[in-house]
Amino acid sequence: SLASLQxxxxxxxxxxxxxxxxxxxxxxxxxxxxxYRMYMLQQICILIFRPKLLRDEYEEWSEYDSDVDEGDDxxxxxxxxxxxxxxxxxxxxxHIAKFVISNISVAWLGMDNDEDDKKExxxxxxLSAIPYRTDIA
Numbered sequence: 001s002l003a004s005l006q007x008x009x010x011x012x013x014x015x016x017x018x019x020x021x022x023x024x025x026x027x028x029x030x031x032x033x034x035x036y037r038m039y040m041l042q043q044i045c046i047l048i049f050r051p052k053l054l055r056d057e058y059e060e061w062s063e064y065d066s067d068v069d070e071g072d073d074x075x076x077x078x079x080x081x082x083x084x085x086x087x088x089x090x091x092x093x094x095h096i097a098k099f100v101i102s103n104i105s106v107a108w109l110g111m112d113n114d115e116d117d118k119k120e121x122x123x124x125x126x127l128s129a130i131p132y133r134t135d136i137a
Contacts, residue, residue, distance in 0.1 A: 014057075014060060014075050014076070014077050015077075017077040017078070018077035018080065021044075021048065021077055021078075021080070021081045024040070024044055024047075025044075025081070025084060027040065028040040028041065028044070041085070041096065041099065041100075042099070044081070044085075045085075045099065045100060045103040045104075046103070048078050048081055049078070049103045049104045049106070049107040050107055051107050051108075051110050051128070053078060053107075054078060054104075054107050054108060054128035055127075055128050057075075057076055057077070057078050057079065057128065057131070058127055058128040058130065058131060060075045060076070061075055061076050061079075061130075061131045062130075063075075076131055079131050079132060079135075082100065082104060082132065082135065083135065085097075085100045086100060086101075086135070104132075107128070108125075108126055108128055108129040108132075109125055109126055110125075
């Protein structure tokens with residue numbers, strides 16, 4: 001069916017995104033200067049914390065919510081990256097946690113600059129934060 005094909009396509013894109021994010025984190029970890037790491041962190045956040053990507057991830061997650069374990073990030077690579085970034089921050093680097101949380105919060109509530117999608121995003125505003133409810137609490 002068409003719905004099954006669309007779900008398979010999104011699942012494959014989630015796997016690809018997970019691989020890309022793993023590579024970006026590996027490069028950031030290998031960076032020798034803190035200045036370069038902060039630049040990489042900034043660029044990763046700009047890249048992944050976008051309203052459309054979070055909305056797509058929410059839709060994927062909502063299809064699997066009853067079947068997916070809370071710790072399973074197969075269909076939620078952005079949530080997995082968010083958790084990795086918060087773990088990286090730990091208790092000794094609160095500036096990283098503040099940076100990550102402020103970027104994702106804007107994406108949860110914001111909308112892209114496309115005028116055609118504003119009404120759709122207003123109706124959707126905040127829903128993409130639902131998969132993160134245990135992380136937020």
